[in-house]
Amino acid sequence: MxxxxxxxxxxxxxxxxxxxxxxxxxxxxxxxxxxxxxxxxxxxxxxxxxxxxxxxxxxxxxxxxxxxxxxxxxHGGFGFVVRLTYWVSGLALLALVALGGVVAYYGQDLGASDTWEIPQRPPNIRVLAANGQVIANRGQTGGEAVGLHELPEYVGQAVIASEDRRFYSHFGVDPLGLVSVAVESVQSGRVTRGASTITQQVAKNLFLSPEQSLERKVQEALLAIWLERTYTKDQILELYLNRVHFGSGATGIEAAAQTYFGISARNLSLGQAAMLAGILPAPSTYNPRTYPERAIERQRLALANMVRAGFITTAQADAAMADPDAQVVAGGRSGAQHYVADWVETLMTAYLGEVAQDVVVTTTLDAGLQAHAERVLRTAVANEGPGAGFTQAALVIMDVEGQVRAMVGGTDYARSSYNRAVTARRQPGSAFKPFVYLTALQHGYTPDTLVVDGPFEHNGWSPKNSSGKFVGPILLRESLTYSLNTIPALLAIELGPEAVVETAYRMGISSPLQAVPSISLGSEEVSLLELTGAYAPFANGGYGVIPDVISQIATADGEILYSASEAGPGRILTDEQVGMMNDMLRSSVEVGTSRQAHFGQWPIGGKTGTSQRNRDALFVGYTAQYVGGVWLGNDDDSPTRAFGGQIPARIWREVMTTAHEGRPVVDLPGHYVRLHDRADTPTVLEFAQ
Structure with missing residues (x-):
């Protein structure tokens, strides 16, 4: 009908x-x-x-x-369905309109999408030894950016399996993932895991604050969709790997690999990649250093996720878990090479101005000699420090042109990054005396000038020899060989402290010096680096040097930004002055206070130094190939029971022996014929009292 x-x-x-x-x-x-x-x-x-x-x-x-x-x-049931559909559709439309309003409201703070761009990653400074070996990275991130194509395939797979299994299928926001998390959370009665995709995490890390709010989540979703429309999936994954925080100050996969395993991310094993992926949800909670058991459990979970995703087999996962290298976590920045890397970082402004891009710095450091020097110093402090009352040591080895080949700024960088070789300034004691004697030579004195060692007083100052005795008439050479105090003090008074300061500056001392008579005994503080560099003219024939550690700076693409040149202060000593100084300083090693520094057949010059109350013990010595300085002491400036001619000289000898292996013996430069070889009568120098 x-x-x-x-x-x-x-x-x-x-x-x-x-x-x-x-x-x-x-x-x-x-x-x-x-x-x-x-x-x-x-x-x-x-x-x-x-x-x-x-x-x-x-x-x-x-x-x-x-x-x-x-x-x-x-037809009543059908009508109910129609009415229900009508109301659901209406409510959905209203919800969509409301959502659109919320998106528009919170999205307006982001500005127009055509103005959005990826913020620059903070520049990284990759520091290399002379042979190209990476010794450290410096910068805010702690590691350079690496391309996805440079990494083993399983590095990205481990992250995807753990953080975003549908990464290659969603549009930036994963609705299925949201539903899955919601269901899990309802079933467990708590939030089980985050629902943000890798793209959303990139958006948050690049553009937004870590604040948890509706506004931030809306903006995060908008930015994630923009990222997906602007970049490929591989580009987004690469951004994520280079910008995500892994804890312990490491941002990016390269920094994490260096921090936790002491290797480049390019060389990560499957087990290591899984451990790094596993700690991402909560780097402080799963930190492999502080919570190794938690990190291993997260590693196991990450491997299981990779198996579930079809990236690896069960057998591969089991092998990765059994890999011992994947369980050993490096102790972080503990090697002495980090003192060098810190120094390099402070020099960058002087060389380039503001560092605006990733750079690669090739240093003059000899990686093998550096490692050996560090071992020698640590052993000396551990074995002899308790008995001699010192807890710290520093060392500088450079070639005769001033290029630093090894530097140790302390015995444990992880505990103290203070560089005692470059930054610390301490009294050099008698190691400063060569500049006083050089001043005398420039005023007509010779190593064979006869001087008189005896008591005297000058404006209330009356220095004594360490033995408490006076020897009377003595040759200038011998007064330096046996490190008498009265003779250099009298020379400084006679010639003027200003002349001594001028000589020290010309030789390479850069610290401010007061022109006072006590400067002759090393009362003015200097750094071990500048003191060692100031001995270089004695070793290279009279040419001033500026200690340096950088040979080249380039961009990550290989463009050369700086290349070291041979320019320097030029010649500052005559051949005769070099010969006379080497005659005296060589005598110090052969028969004087520096005897324990002698090794092999190499001609050596050097001088010991012990500051007031034995707070510092030093030895600075050189051959025609290398110049080196060693310091022992305590950070709190407390006295030691060490002397420059003992432990410092022995440390210097051990390191220098390795440095000279395989090198032909070369004599010290300069020329001087001793007086007794000329059968002349020595000159007797009388000092005004």
Missing amino acids: RLGRTLVTTDPSRPRASFPTELDQAMDIRVYHDDRIAAPATPATDRGAATGREPRRVRTRQPRPPAIRRRSRR
Whole structure:
């Protein structure tokens, strides 16, 4: 039956509908094409009929036919579904509109998307030894950026399996991941894990603060979608690996590999990559150094995720867990080469100005000699320090041109990064005396000048020899050989402390010096680096040097930004002056206070130094190939029981023996014929008292 548009009325003149006759009779109604149902016709006494007008249509609600009622009950379920769909759609539309409003509201703070760009990564300084070996990285991140193509494939796979299994299929936000996390969280009664994709984490790290709020999450999602539209998946993964924080001050996969395993990320094993991926959710909680058991458990979980994702087999996961290299975590920055890297970092501004991009610095450091020197110093401090009362040591070895080949700024960089070779300034004691004697030679004195060792007083100052005795007449050479105090003090008074200061500056001392008579005994503080460099002219024939450790600086792409030249102060000593100084300082090693520094057949010059109250013990010596300085003492400036001619001289000898292996013996430069070889009469020098 068709209900259609129907009208029930009392007008017999209008055509009837096609309702069945039986139904019409039973209902006593007439059906016409309209939308209304009327009551049965009224009698002729109807008020309309009495007035001669058309009878007024009277609307009354009548029971629907049984067939109609049966039809409504049959289609009631479908109507409910329609109404439910209507309301759900309406609510969804309203929610979409509300979401759009929220996105628009919070997104306006980000500005127009065409102004968005990836912030520059803080520049990294990669420091290399002379042979190209990486010794350290410096900068805010602790490691350089590496390309995804430079890494083993399983490094990225480990991160994807642990952090974002659908990384290559979602559009920046992972709705399935959100639902999965929601279900897990409801089932466990707590938030089980984060729902942010790798792309969202990149967006957060690059553009946003770590604040947890609706505004930040909305902005994070917008930026993630922009990243996906602007960059490839591999580019986003590379950004993530180079910008994510791994704890312990390491930002980026290279810094993490160097920090935790002491290797480049390019050389990570599967087990090591899994451990680094496993600590990402909470680097401080799963730090391999402080919580090794937790880190290993996270490593196992990361490997299981890789198996589940189909990246590796179970057998490969088991082998990775058994790899001992994947369980050994480096102690961080503990090697002495980090003292060199710190020094390099402080020099960068002088060489380049502001460092605006990743750079590679090639140093003059001899990696093998550096490692040997560190071992020698640590052994000496451990074995002889307790008995001699010192806890720290420093060393500088350079070639005769001033290029640093080894430097140890302390015995344990991890405990103290203070560089006692470059930054610390201590009294050099008698190791400063050669500059006083050089000043005398420049004023006409010779090693064979006869001087008198005896008591004297100058403006209340009356220096004594360490033995407490005076020897009377003695050659200038011998007074330096046996490190007398009275003779250099008298020379400084006679020639003027200003002349001694001028000589020291010309030789390479850069610390400020007061022109006082006590400077002759090393009362003014200098660094071990500058003191060692100031001895270099004695070893190279009279040419001044500026101690340096950088031979080249280049960009990461290989563009040369700086290359060292041979320019320097030039010649500052005559050949005769060099010969006379080497005559005296060689005698100190052969028969004087520096005897324990002698090794092999090499001609050696050098001088010991012990500061007031034995707070510092030093030895600075040289051959025609290398110049080196050793210092022992305590950071709190407390006295020791060490002397420069003992442990420092022995340390110097051991390191220098290794440095000279395989090199032919070369004599010291300069020329001087001793007086007794000329059969002349020595000159007696009388000092004004």
